[in-house]
Amino acid sequence: MNALPPLPQSRSLWRDTAGPAPDAQPLRGDTQADIAIVGGGYTGLSTARALAALGVDVIVLEANRIGWGASGRNGGVVSGKFRLGFAEMARRWDIGTARRMHDIGNEAIANIAALLSHYGIEADWRESGSLRCAHSLATLDSLRAECAWLRDSLGDHAVSMLDADGMRAETGSGDFLGGLLNEHGGVIHPLKFVRGLTAGLRRDGVRIHDESPVTAIERTRDGLRLLTPQGQVSAGQAVLATNGYSDLTPATDPVRRRVVPFRSAMIATQPLTGTPGEGLLSQGRSYTETRRMMRWFRKSGNRLLYGGRGAFGKTDSASAFAALEQAMRKQFPQLDGIQVTHRWSGLVAMTMDSLPHMGRLDDRMVYAMGYNGTGVALASYMGRHVAALATGQPTDAGLIGTLPLNPVPFYPAREVGVRLVAGWYQFLDAIGK
Ligand SMILES: Cc1cc2nc3c(=O)[nH]c(=O)nc-3n(C[C@H](O)[C@H](O)[C@H](O)COP(=O)(O)OP(=O)(O)OC[C@H]3O[C@@H](n4cnc5c(N)ncnc54)[C@H](O)[C@@H]3O)c2cc1C
The missing domain is CATH 3.50.50.60 (FAD/NAD(P)-binding domain)
Incomplete structure (x- = not known):
């Protein structure tokens, strides 16, 4: 079995760019x-x-x-x-x-x-x-239905659909079949x-x-x-x-x-100025995939930030960051040779x-x-x-x-539960469901 790469030191882009802490x-x-x-x-x-x-x-x-x-x-x-x-x-x-x-x-x-x-x-x-990016025909259909419902039932005209060409032009990635744009x-x-x-x-x-x-x-x-x-x-x-x-x-x-605390992780690239990645995410929105194990991305200071599921458990793991980096490079081949300079994570609270x-x-x-x-x-x-x-x-x-916020049943088994659900979601994503 190959040894995992050593854990890259956790370093947040936000901390590096926010100025001195009070x-x-x-x-x-x-x-x-x-x-x-x-x-x-x-x-x-x-x-x-x-x-x-x-x-x-x-x-x-x-x-x-x-x-x-x-x-x-x-x-x-x-x-x-x-x-x-x-x-x-x-x-x-x-x-x-x-x-x-x-x-x-x-x-x-x-x-x-x-x-x-x-x-x-x-x-x-x-x-x-923001732009939600459809990775499959099934999710494209559901984004279309959602867009029509928001416009017709809630009168929300800030939402509209982009086709695959529009998605490629805006994101720089050829992975998406269409997307739901929300101007809010x-x-x-x-x-x-x-x-x-x-x-x-x-x-x-x-x-x-x-x-x-x-x-x-x-x-x-x-x-x-x-x-x-x-x-x-x-x-x-x-x-x-x-x-x-x-x-x-x-x-x-x-x-x-x-x-249920769920670890969410992020990575950020070096500044992309003057590199083939410079034109990615040209409108500077936030972008989320429709996969259940959602990945999302945005720009900040002309760097690309890429986020998704982090390690299970209490601390970061090299493999979770490596998986994110691999997914980012697959989605954006323009980042070939570009360094990832920051990796960090935190806990979101799921209910x-x-x-x-x-x-x-x-x-x-x-x-x-x-x-x-x-x-x-x-x-x-x-x-x-x-x-x-x-x-x-x-x-x-x-x-x-x-609505009541009741205690989570079987709380001591939550980590096992999160792993099981995450594995099932990954399987459904992989087969395009
Ligand atoms: C990696 C990551 C990416 C995310 N991305 C997005 C995003 O892009 N958009 C979005 O809308 N949301 C995002 N979220 C979620 C969002 O950040 C949170 O929903 C939001 O910050 C929650 O704010 P909060 O004040 O409730 O909790 P927190 O900001 O987590 O604050 C809780 C605080 O309680 C303190 N605390 C705990 N116990 C004690 C104690 N005993 N005494 C005193 N203090 C205590 C902790 O130190 C902590 O600072 C993300 C979360 C993570 C982790």
Whole structure:
């Protein structure tokens, strides 16, 4: 058996291009807040922003540096879609539900632009839309049906179809039989965005502490006590915004078993200026394949970024990165001889019903999580709904706010389950189903 190549050192393009990290601001000593938020990604920060706007005294506690979780590692694809399609929502519930979820997606995209402009954040935002790329006749048919349904049933005229020639002209790859273009959404630098949001909130006086893992949440006579290594917070309520990283400490045990962490990996090439790859992905959108084991790609700083499933288990593996690189080079032969300079990964939180959730665990604790790999826009927008829930005001977050997020059955066997499902999906992809 051939030995695997040595594990390439994990190195994120975003970290290399975001500029110097702001100094850490760990919590030191004892303090109080109306509401304490556990997790300083887009969900925690957007919730802090919305609570502060309601006049609530709020504090954010992040275990690592800001942007350490998925919010600083993701692909930066800003989209209003959910893993569960809108037509499927209409079939399972009703057209009104699908319409509300579609509106939420569009509100979430608009919210990104509003946040960038409000805080003056420079995060390489391009409102360039997205293209779903059909790899088989069956998926091309289903994209056509989806496009017609979105236009006819939801009046969404931002979507249209491209034929195979159009796909080749735009992507530079001959692999695709057609594609579904959505002019809504775009691409962003995720780490610049989460750091910019943090800086803006801090300027407005919101307390955000990083390097402050909440190690325990204790009940007190009149609320909660959140313990961190160097301090503690007495709070009336807590919001758990820990998503795919809900197993860092036992403090978030109540939500840990409600999501299945799934490793998503990315690679980035050297800058393509002056190489045969320079003209690839000419419109600068985000591109996703229709395969179940989806791969996706985009440009940033004239590099090509390519993402897909990462290693199973807790750490990166050389073979997962090698598989991505192989797929990228097959899809884009123009990259022959081009170096891959960055490889990194992170955890997305999958849910059993493929939808994000927010809800109340008890009288003191609220959660929001489970974006199923599409949380850049949504998690940055969810805060207004989470804040309303925490403060007892009515809010309409569609299915996100109404469906229960139950513990995953057979949770200890989740890794085996993820492997089995992934293997089956790969088989179906390979035979073009
Ligand atoms: C590789 C990758 C690519 C992705 N690509 C895309 C994409 O292109 N488009 C898209 O829409 N979505 C994408 N996603 C998903 C998206 O990044 C997430 O949905 C989103 O960032 C979720 O934000 P969050 O704030 O809920 O979670 P996170 O950003 O993961 O934040 C959770 C935070 O909680 C902290 N935490 C955990 N436990 C504790 C504790 N006890 N005390 C204090 N803090 C704690 C963690 O340190 C972490 O920083 C991707 C995800 C990954 C991993």
